[in-house]
Amino acid sequence: MRKSYPTKGAVELTTLLADNASTMSLKAGRIASELVRFDYIDFPLVFDGFKPMVREGRFDFGELAIVTYLQALAWGKPLVLLPAVIGARFQHHCICHDAQRGVIKPADLEGRRVAVRSYTQTTGVWVRGILQEDYGVDPAGVTWVCFEDSHLEEFTDPPNVVRAEEGTTPLGMLLSGEVDAALLGSDMPADPRLQPVIADPKAAGLARYRRTGVIPMNHMAVVHADLAARRPDVVRELYRLLLESRDRDTPAGDGLQMRPFGVEAMRPSLETAVRFAFAQGVIPRPIEVDELFDDTTRLLGIRAHLPG
Structure with a gap:
């Protein structure tokens, strides 16, 4: 499942991304990037792409259900979470x-x-x-x-x-x-x-x-671990694109942003997802929130939470 990425220059990423409310501008190409091109692989139901993502390592980037990601991490799959919620709702x-x-x-x-x-x-x-x-x-x-x-x-x-x-x-x-x-x-x-x-x-x-401050997220952004390790600049660009698309397509309403970005903004929600999943036997061990990210993705959006 190991993948090879160029060390510099533009990359094309095999991508799993549905026509989500918060990613419409990104998927329609209304947000430009000189660093990343997307090869979208569409499924009638996006969750049908989750098995090939976690079992075969088919995608470089995309959306994944948070519980599937917790399981993927617990069983050592080469995926890394971005602190970017693509879909959430009160359940x-x-x-x-x-x-x-x-x-x-x-x-x-x-x-x-x-x-x-x-x-x-x-x-x-x-x-x-x-x-x-x-x-x-x-x-x-x-x-x-x-x-x-x-x-x-x-x-x-x-x-x-x-x-x-x-x-x-x-x-x-x-x-x-x-x-x-x-x-x-x-x-x-x-x-x-x-x-x-x-x-x-x-x-x-x-x-x-x-x-509780908990927003029950469904899908979040993930990247292949080899991409995160080899091209942190690409990962940062993906985060920028997702954030810009979210802010264009699904701005906060009544003071509530249902798609939080940044580790600290979503920490209570992630802690709760882990607690629920472990209590129900869905994951074999508790997982600390900081384990969900690597040294690149953990810092994404951190400036938004610092004064000045």
């Missing part, structure tokens, strides 16, 4: 039930079946952590019905995970009554039957943020 609304079959509240989940695309899906890790810390739900007491394996082939699902039959979907199983709740996230259709398990999820998410 409380992502778990729903079919209101036509009765009401399901957080306290009702233990002993029930809940569908989620994969046990290691980042949204699932966030939702299980929130349910445990804020609502007293033990994730080990829930049967998680999953449809895919982990992006990391080294990971084995825990015993309270069962695999759905081929051809089924979380939404389909929920509406047929085969599961009691489902994590749908961005796949949530506008269907009045689907109601949140967590009451008033928007208010609950904002309240949790005000209490």
Whole structure:
């Protein structure tokens, strides 16, 4: 998986980057760079590119789910995190039930079946952590019905995970009554039957943020470790491009920037992601935030947090 990069001059990077709200200007070429050119490899669903990224080292640069990155680091994959959030959201609304079959509240989940695309899906890790810390739900007491394996082939699902039959979907199983709740996230259709398990999820998410300072990121930027080691100038340029695109495309609203940049700005969120992932058995050991970066990426954006 070792890659070779020129020591100077412009580089072309094989890139995994969806049409995200915060990277529209970058991907459309409205932000110029004399140092970096991008060879975009598109997938209908960007997470389908995560396996080739972590298993084959296919990409030089791109976006990756934060939980997948934590697993990649734990199992020694040659990737390095940039302190740049590409996508984030408050996750409380992502778990729903079919209101036509009765009401399901957080306290009702233990002993029930809940569908989620994969046990290691980042949204699932966030939702299980929130349910445990804020609502007293033990994730080990829930049967998680999953449809895919982990992006990391080294990971084995825990015993309270069962695999759905081929051809089924979380939404389909929920509406047929085969599961009691489902994590749908961005796949949530506008269907009045689907109601949140967590009451008033928007208010609950904002309240949790005000209490903890945690923004639950989904995807962040990563680079191949050999690129970070050989071309720190390219890594710094990638950070600049991502930041400029974010500020153009998704400026802060009401004083809240949902896509923080810089290690210190996202430290509480990363600490929480690590804590949730380890508690749920998704990663084999705790990881310190500073381990997520190397000597180049750890310093990215630091000037923004220094006076003057």
